[in-house]
Structure formats: C-alpha cells, structure tokens
Amino acid sequence: MSTHRIVQTRFLHVDRPFRLESGDTMAGLTIAYETYGEPNAARSNAILIEHALSGSAHAAFHHEGDARPGWWDAMIGPGKAFDTDAYFVICANVIAGCNGSTGPASPDPATGRPYGLGFPPVTIRDMVEAQRLLLAELGVERVRCVAGGSMGGMQAMQIFCDYPALFDSFICIASTMRHSAQQIAFNEVGRRAIMADPRWNGGNYYGELPPEGGLSVARMIGHITYLSEKMMQEKFGRLRKGKDSRAVFRPSFEVEHYLDHQGVAFVRRFDANSYLYITSAIDNFDLVSSISGPSRHRGENRMRGKGFDTMRRKKGLVISFTSDWLYPSQQSQAIVRFFSGLNVRVSYAEIPTDHGHDAFLTDVNEQTRLVESFLSSLDA
Amino acid sequence: MQKVPGHAHDLIEQWVEPSSRVLDLGCGDGSLLDRLKRSRQVDGIGVEISQDMIVQCLSRGLSVYQADIDRGLSQWDDLSFDYVILNATLLVTHKPYDIITEMLRVGRYAVISVSNFGFLPNRASVLFRGSITGDVRAAGTWHDSPVIRFVCLDEFRASLREMGIDIMDARHFLPLGIVTRTRIPLDNLLVREAVFLLRRGA
Numbered sequence: 164m165s166t167h168r169i170v171q172t173r174f175l176h177v178d179r180p181f182r183l184e185s186g187d188t189m190a191g192l193t194i195a196y197e198t199y200g201e202p203n204a205a206r207s208n209a210i211l212i213e214h215a216l217s218g219s220a221h222a223a224f225h226h227e228g229d230a231r232p233g234w235w236d237a238m239i240g241p242g243k244a245f246d247t248d249a250y251f252v253i254c255a256n257v258i259a260g261c262n263g264s265t266g267p268a269s270p271d272p273a274t275g276r277p278y279g280l281g282f283p284p285v286t287i288r289d290m291v292e293a294q295r296l297l298l299a300e301l302g303v304e305r306v307r308c309v310a311g312g313s314m315g316g317m318q319a320m321q322i323f324c325d326y327p328a329l330f331d332s333f334i335c336i337a338s339t340m341r342h343s344a345q346q347i348a349f350n351e352v353g354r355r356a357i358m359a360d361p362r363w364n365g366g367n368y369y370g371e372l373p374p375e376g377g378l379s380v381a382r383m384i385g386h387i388t389y390l391s392e393k394m395m396q397e398k399f400g401r402l403r404k405g406k407d408s409r410a411v412f413r414p415s416f417e418v419e420h421y422l423d424h425q426g427v428a429f430v431r432r433f434d435a436n437s438y439l440y441i442t443s444a445i446d447n448f449d450l451v452s453s454i455s456g457p458s459r460h461r462g463e464n465r466m467r468g469k470g471f472d473t474m475r476r477k478k479g480l481v482i483s484f485t486s487d488w489l490y491p492s493q494q495s496q497a498i499v500r501f502f503s504g505l506n507v508r509v510s511y512a513e514i515p516t517d518h519g520h521d522a523f524l525t526d527v528n529e530q531t532r533l534v535e536s537f538l539s540s541l542d543a
Numbered sequence: 544m545q546k547v548p549g550h551a552h553d554l555i556e557q558w559v560e561p562s563s564r565v566l567d568l569g570c571g572d573g574s575l576l577d578r579l580k581r582s583r584q585v586d587g588i589g590v591e592i593s594q595d596m597i598v599q600c601l602s603r604g605l606s607v608y609q610a611d612i613d614r615g616l617s618q619w620d621d622l623s624f625d626y627v628i629l630n631a632t633l634l635v636t637h638k639p640y641d642i643i644t645e646m647l648r649v650g651r652y653a654v655i656s657v658s659n660f661g662f663l664p665n666r667a668s669v670l671f672r673g674s675i676t677g678d679v680r681a682a683g684t685w686h687d688s689p690v691i692r693f694v695c696l697d698e699f700r701a702s703l704r705e706m707g708i709d710i711m712d713a714r715h716f717l718p719l720g721i722v723t724r725t726r727i728p729l730d731n732l733l734v735r736e737a738v739f740l741l742r743r744g745a
Contacts, residue, residue, distance in 0.1 A: 496618060536599075
C-alpha cells in the first residue's frame with residue numbers, strides 16, 4: 164500500500180577482529196540494522212531499540228512488498244511512542260541471530276562453511292558491544308534512550324551500564340536482571356527439544372533438512388509461557404477445530420492448532436542453532452555480576468564501581484505486566500531497586516493486562532502513554 | 544481524593560530541608576513533589592496506584608513508582624529517605640497502622656495530614672442532617688468514596704502515642720484561615736485538618 168513507509172535492512176561489515184567476553188575472537192562480523200526517522204544536526208536524538216529472542220532488526224515500517232510491518236511497528240513511527248518525527252530510531256539484529264547479523268548459520272571465514280556449533284558462545288554483553296560499533300559507525304555519540312522488552316530489556320540495561328556516558332536513559336519492559344531457575348528450565352526444555360531432533364545432527368544441518376520438529380516444539384513451549392492462563396482459556400478454552408477426530412493424536416483442540424501454527428510459522432524464519440545460542444546468552448545473563456565483578460574486557464564501566472557515578476541522575480523506566488508469569492513483576496521491581504541504589508532516577512509502572520508476557524508486543528496504548536511522557540521529560 | 548489544600552503544600556515545603564530525600568505516598572499528579580523538587584531541590588520519588596497519575600508524574604519528569612501502599616513499602620530499605628509524606632491519603636488506606644510503621648522504617652521523618660472528622664460542621668451534619676458531609680467523603684458517596692476511614696484528631700493523637708511516635712511539629716488548620724502550631728482548647732471540635740511532622744520515639 165502506498166501509505167506504508169518502506170525501510171530496508173542495511174548491513175555493517177566489521178573487518179576488524181571482534182573480541183568476545185569469553186576471550187574468543189571472531190575474525191569479523193556483520194551487523195544487520197534498520198533506522199527510522201532522521202538524525203538531528205547535533206546527532207543527539209537517537210533512540211536504540213533492542214529486540215527480544217525471536218526479533219530482528221526489522222522493528223518498524225514495511226519491507227518492500229511485505230504486508231506485515233516490523234515487530235514493534237505499533238510503537239515506532241510518526242506520532243507513535245518512539246516518534247520518528249522527533250527521534251532517530253535504530254534497531255540491530257543481535258549477533259548469534261539469524262536475521263542478517265553474524266550467527267551460527269553464517270559462513271565461518273576459516274572454512275567457508277556455516278559455523279554451526281563452531282560459532283563461539285556469546286553473551287548479552289557481546290550483543291550490545293556489537294551495537295556499540297554500529298552506533299560509532301552511525302556517528303551517534305549520544306543516545307537519548309535505549310529501550311527493549313524481554314531479552315531486549317536485558318540488552319538495554321547492559322549497554323546502559325557498560326556505556327553510561329553514551330545514554331541519557333533506558334526503558335526496560337517485562338524483563339529481569341537474571342533468569343530464575345524456572346526461566347532457565349523452560350529454555351532448557353526448548354533447547355533439548357531441538358537437540359533431540361535427529362535432523363539437528365550436532366548443529367550440522369545446513370544445506371540439509373533443518374530440525375524443524377525440535378525447533379517448533381521449542382517455540383510451542385515458548386508460546387505457552389508468553390500467554391497468561393486466563394488469556395489462553397478465554398481465547399481457546401476447550402474449543403475444537405474440525406469435526407473429524409478419528410485420527411488419534413492429531414491436533415483437535417484449538418489451542419493445539421494455535422501452538423502448531425506458531426511452531427510452523429517460526430521454523431520458516433528462525434534458525435535452530437541461533438535459538439540455542441541466544442537462549443543460552445539469556446540464561447547466562449546476570450547484570451549485577453557482569454558490572455560489579457572483576458575487570459572485564461568490555462565497556463567504559465569495566466572497572467569495579469567506575470562509571471556508576473556517570474549513571475547518577477540518569478533516568479530509567481521499568482514496566483511490567485500483571486499477568487506476565489514468565490517475567491513476573493517482582494523481577495522488574497528488583498531492577499528498580501538495583502538502579503535506585505546506583506542513584507539512577509528510575510520509575511516503575513505495572514500495566515494491568517491479561518495478555519501475559521506477550522503484552523509488551525500487544526498492549527500498545529498503555530505503553531505508549533508511559534513511554535511518551537517519559538521521553539518528553541528527558542532534557543533535550 | 545480529599546481536597547488538597549494548598550496550605551498543606553506550603554507547610555510541607557517549609558518543613559522539608561533542602562536537598563533531602565523524599566518519598567511521597569499517594570503522590571497523585573506529582574504537584575507537591577514537583578514543587579519540592581524545584582524549591583527544595585529534593586531527590587524525590589512518588590508512589591501512586593493510578594496509571595493516569597503515573598503518566599502525569601512522568602510528564603513532569605518525576606520519578607514515580609506504581610504500587611498499592613497498603614501492600615507495604617518493602618521496596619525500600621530502612622532509612623532510605625529523610626521524609627516520607629502521606630498527604631491527604633491516610634483516610635483512603637486499608638492498613639493505616641502498617642503504613643505509618645513502614646513510613647518511619649524507611650524514613651527519618653513522616654509527614655501526615657489528617658482530616659478531623661470531629662470538626663464541628665462534620666458533627667453538625669451528622670446530628671442535624673443525618674448525613675456525612677461531602678467534604679469528608681471528598682468526591683463520592685458512602686459506597687464509592689475513596690475515603691474509607693473517619694478519624695477524630697484526639698483518636699489520631701492517641702494512636703501515635705500508642706505506636707510510640709513523637710510529634711515533632713504540627714499545624715492545625717481552623718476556619719477563617721487560622722493556623723496554630725500549638726494545641727488549642729477544644730481542638731478536636733475546632734480543627735478542620737492537621738498536619739504532623741513525626742519521628743519514631745526514642
């Protein structure tokens with residue numbers, strides 16, 4: 164449609180070695196990214212958007228010929244929460260992902276064949292470090308706000324802590340400073356589903372049939388955790404689809420069809436190895452130990468306690484959803500406590516909703532009101 | 544909410560030391576906190592239950608925390624604040640004792656404003672008209688008013704004594720714009736509203 168705003172994913176190729184938190188080095192990497200809106204003369208109106216587990220750089224607008232807009236189009240655009248008439252909005256695909264940035268499906272320069280499990284383990288910090296290179300490349304030396312939900316919230320907090328001088332504020336939605344045992348457990352079941360699929364073949368399936376069965380089961384588990392019990396009940400209840408249920412163990416309940424659909428749709432656009440790498444990065448994420456532990460390789464904040472002063476009086480907004488049992492409100496409240504302790508001026512809102520964890524993608528109106536008023540109060 | 548008289552804000556502004564840390568419980572649209580931030584350079588956080596009010600506070604650039612204060616202040620460590628303010632909010636709470644106790648756990652001083660149900664016109668309304676005045680109920684009627692508690696000044700003072708809380712300072716608002724610092728005879732009858740500066744007893 165002619166009213167659609169069109170965007171193209173662009174690519175930054177970094178030819179220098181990229182050192183990971185683990186100490187491993189990648190010979191180079193590619194970062195897929197998109198931008199919306201225009202930088203102002205002082206390049207001081209940037210907003211960095213961080214995507215969640217299955218997201219991509221395509222956060223808003225439309226790709227040419229694609230009927231579906233980016234994953235957070237409801238929040239990013241002219242007059243929207245992240246107003247592209249006022250801000251220069253940037254979103255990059257995480258490394259280890261499979262939507263344009265270097266990941267396990269990318270060719271290993273050493274062999275020319277896909278990395279597979281030869282891809283080094285990456286952390287949330289590595290993901291944002293790659294984005295730091297992108298910001299430098301774009302000439303952005305000051306970011307008004309870094310924002311994201313779920314894993315995007317983890318990245319937002321990490322980069323805000325690693326480069327406090329670069330960011331005026333952060334917005335963290337439906338996230339946590341570290342996974343609980345339950346959260347790790349759900350991810351592990353997803354990973355096991357992939358690895359139990361014979362087609363996975365130790366991660367070496369490129370050019371052959373990918374482990375779609377395992378990946379779709381992983382996605383189905385994920386989707387159960389993204390919805391609230393109440394919403395599932397209201398949406399599906401015990402409704403059945405199709406009259407013919409002679410065939411045993413074929414999906415007949417609506418909820419089974421829904422999960423099946425989610426799983427099938429996912430395997431078309433996501434790489435199983437990326438799912439393993441990214442969920443591991445999420446499980447290993449521990450914000451407090453990452454910024455207060457012994458010297459690391461990353462960030463201007465690498466020395467213990469240093470940079471905390473830079474964070475003083477910066478602003479944060481933490482949002483949770485009442486029915487989100489995957490990332491419950493207590494975890495967001497702990498984030499507020501932590502940043503308040505660092506003298507960051509943190510605000511907290513808990514949005515009442517039945518939509519569970521997915522609310523960060525669906526409950527746009529309340530989030531828009533909060534984000535708009537928060538951004539409007541930041542000093543220009 | 545109850546009518547928030549500007550004079551309570553004036554008074555609280557006088558009490559609050561410059562550059563102190565302030566927690567404002569039931570901060571509403573943040574007008575008091577905003578004022579304290581400007582005139583007293585306080586480092587303040589508001590607590591509100593209403594999403595609309597949270598949005599207004601954010602627009603003012605205030606730090607605000609969405610929570611039901613009846614569920615406690617466990618989010619904050621002991622003595623995190625110099626002042627914890629409960630202005631025009633006490634009578635809408637379910638657990639006033641717990642809240643006052645929590646206020647003096649997380650703050651050095653508590654500032655609490657109380658509407659006096661014993662105020663003569665309130666009594667007269669019950670006696671002669673057989674109804675509670677609209678002022679007492681703020682906006683609303685018996686079944687939908689946010690005000691769920693009615694307390695007389697004497698009762699409130701007795702509660703403070705019982706809880707071992709010291710009154711450091713107080714202002715009593717009488718009709719005709721009269722404000723007294725010290726207690727006057729028959730104050731349980733004559734005072735419309737009082738504001739207390741409180742501290743945990745030694």
